[in-house]
Amino acid sequence: MLQELSNHINHNLPFLKGKKLLIAISGGIDSVVLTHLLSALKFNISLAHCNFNLRGKESDLDEAFVRELGKKLKLNTFVTQFKTKEFAEENKQSTQIAARNLRYDWFDKLIKDHQFDYLLTAHHADDHLETFLINLTRGAGLDGLTGIPEINGNIVRPLLKFSRNDILTFAKENNISWREDKSNASTKYIRNKIRHQILPVLKEINPSLLETFAKTTEHLKESQQIIEDRIKQVALEILITDNNYIKINIEKLEKLSNPKAYLYQLLKEYNFTEWNDVANLLAAQSGKQIFSKTHTLLKDRDFLFLSKKLSTSTVDQSLIEENTIEITEPIHLKLESVIEKSAENNQTIYVDKKRLDYPLKLRKWQDGDFFYPTGMTGKKKLSKYFKDQKLSLLEKQNTWLLCNNNEDIIWVVGYRLDNRFKTTQQTKSVLKIAIL
Incomplete structure (x- = not known):
């Protein structure tokens, strides 16, 4: 198996060579064998173990085992503990989802803090098939039926082509010890039901089930690629980015x-x-x-x-005090006094500072709002202006108004300046306001 893995990495995962790798290790047979294999192949690896405190003393023994393995193989070993049940209750999540979220958030932090290039997990061919069957029972689409990806961003699964039996055989031949999670024998969880009750029957029907499944997933991925190519073509025809x-x-x-x-x-x-x-x-x-x-x-x-979606923290209005030079919330504006005007457009306006009454206010539009648009005669209701501009409901909802302290509209931000605030030949002090 050592030579097979080396060949597989050389041909399919060559980017792992010379990189700084972090192995997610539970202490179970799969991640322990992956650790021994990559250590023997002289890869630059470190270990990351999560103690979820879900199995009492057993969880602590798993942690101790991983620490000892890291010491034996002279590997950097990172260990953390979580109060998983409390986290799950606080966030109204299942224990499994909570553990997954805690685990991957911690892995992301380790990768960032220690500049790891890739996170390696020990998923194998049987895991791949189990995931396919779980997704099939849930009515998944093509994405779910293509199973576990070997490469997913910075997560890589080097053992995905090997079976559970390959891993067990290697461990026994090389006298490798590991920790056994007793919950894996329980049929309480759907994955274990499939593993212990369904897969044995399918493998009895087809002893080469893993090999034929690998061909099936390859066909599904090829079909998926055809769909993705077609969707890209359709997107060019019917999508407009604005x-x-x-x-x-x-x-x-x-x-x-x-x-x-x-x-x-x-x-x-x-x-x-x-x-x-x-x-x-x-x-x-x-x-x-x-x-x-x-x-x-x-x-x-x-x-x-x-x-x-707009963030729940987004405010409906904001005040701008005199001498403010920049704001970033709720929109990003820069304000500066200038001597001369440059080109004016929807993103940049020039106003007569003498006509401003601070604090200015940024707010969303309301029924009944009106202003005096530059380039037009008289006043206009904002609702009518939006209709003439053919703005969508979404564009209207996301439009901001810059108003004087007395609520007079200075600028429909990104669209039109109000006549009452534009500069004239008599203007002595000019304020430039631009969207950044």
């Missing part, structure tokens, strides 16, 4: 063979889960919105507008 929004042309989308399937592929990375609601948005009235954990999808006339 400032902080992505606009999806509904008319063009509905001309495709399966609009719902295309919509899923276009939006799957934005954390939406209620896909029927997303699809129903195509025929919904303007103003209807769907939310994911991170994004908002809004129906507005002929388009779906996708945008990042």
